[in-house]
Amino acid sequence: MPETIESDKVTVGYVIGTPYCGSTIMGMLMNTHPDIVSVGETAVSRRMRRIGRTATYPCSCGNELQACPFWNEIVKQVRETVSGFGFDCWSHVYTYDNRLADAIFYGYSGRRPIRWMREVAHSALPPLRKKLSIAKVANEAFYRAALAVGDGKVFFDSDKSLFRLRYLLHHDALDMRPIVLTKDVRQYAASGKRRGRPVADCAREWAQHYRLAAHLLSRHGNGNYIHVRHEDFCQTMPQTVGTLCDYLGARRVELSDRFSPRTQHVLGNKVRHSESLSIRSSTSWRESLDSREEAVALKEGEELMQQFGYQF
Ligand SMILES: [Zn+2]
Numbered sequence: 001m002p003e004t005i006e007s008d009k010v011t012v013g014y015v016i017g018t019p020y021c022g023s024t025i026m027g028m029l030m031n032t033h034p035d036i037v038s039v040g041e042t043a044v045s046r047r048m049r050r051i052g053r054t055a056t057y058p059c060s061c062g063n064e065l066q067a068c069p070f071w072n073e074i075v076k077q078v079r080e081t082v083s084g085f086g087f088d089c090w091s092h093v094y095t096y097d098n099r100l101a102d103a104i105f106y107g108y109s110g111r112r113p114i115r116w117m118r119e120v121a122h123s124a125l126p127p128l129r130k131k132l133s134i135a136k137v138a139n140e141a142f143y144r145a146a147l148a149v150g151d152g153k154v155f156f157d158s159d160k161s162l163f164r165l166r167y168l169l170h171h172d173a174l175d176m177r178p179i180v181l182t183k184d185v186r187q188y189a190a191s192g193k194r195r196g197r198p199v200a201d202c203a204r205e206w207a208q209h210y211r212l213a214a215h216l217l218s219r220h221g222n223g224n225y226i227h228v229r230h231e232d233f234c235q236t237m238p239q240t241v242g243t244l245c246d247y248l249g250a251r252r253v254e255l256s257d258r259f260s261p262r263t264q265h266v267l268g269n270k271v272r273h274s275e276s277l278s279i280r281s282s283t284s285w286r287e288s289l290d291s292r293e294e295a296v297a298l299k300e301g302e303e304l305m306q307q308f309g310y311q312f
Helices: 023-030 046-050 069-079 099-105 112-124 126-150 162-168 185-194 199-220 230-235 237-248 291-307
Strands: 010-016 154-157 174-182 226-229
Touching (some): 010 023, 010 162, 023 237, 069 126, 099 112, 126 162, 162 174, 162 199, 174 237, 185 199, 185 291, 199 291
Parallel strands (some): 010 154, 174 226
């Protein structure tokens, strides 16, 4: 049975996954649902913020952010709650603009001492506590503004940051519904190989990410999450979308597997600049990995691949 949406809380579908797991395209498709709003990543990347290119950052609609009516309205509405919020001040992010502070304090680490140090620092050090409390208010204001401007009931967040989710899961005004999105470890390793990275390292990183996600959900979640294979999403899109709608408490609506990012206001992945997109599965790893590399990738990811129900 679909879960009903509690009117006083903001329902947020939050994607958990590695880079290139297909979250951007899933977010854009879900954004075509009349009751769901997604903006891809919820802030301009750290790199662009550091070099001060935020107001001129290109939205998928073709405008720079400073000229995009959708984003300007969001900024205006969030500012009613969080003064100073703007294209040069994304108060809802948990990253630090200072590189050293970011390296020390940001991230949901797989190493227990580091995780512990960050937990303690964020509860004991006044500047960090202040940042968390501002981010808490700003995230709620951001989600509410996006739903108001985008005229939706459920926000679909493709941001993927585990550290951010760790705090949002404890936010009383948010009804977080995590979505663990996976893509075959061999596809992830093949993407890494194309970028010049060793296959074994990529496969290890893939496994580490999903182990860490499981740890985060077991520790901070309420047992409520859904797992979606990107491959199923592509091959049986209507069924997967139906399952996601049920999980998010949104009505089941038939969505077209072809859409234009130009009609949306999405940040993040470069696919947002495409004229039109269609949902299709990629098995390009078959051409990119030889049998030895495939074995290496599977060795690192085998246990999780089985858990996730992949056949190999
Ligand atoms: Zn736009």
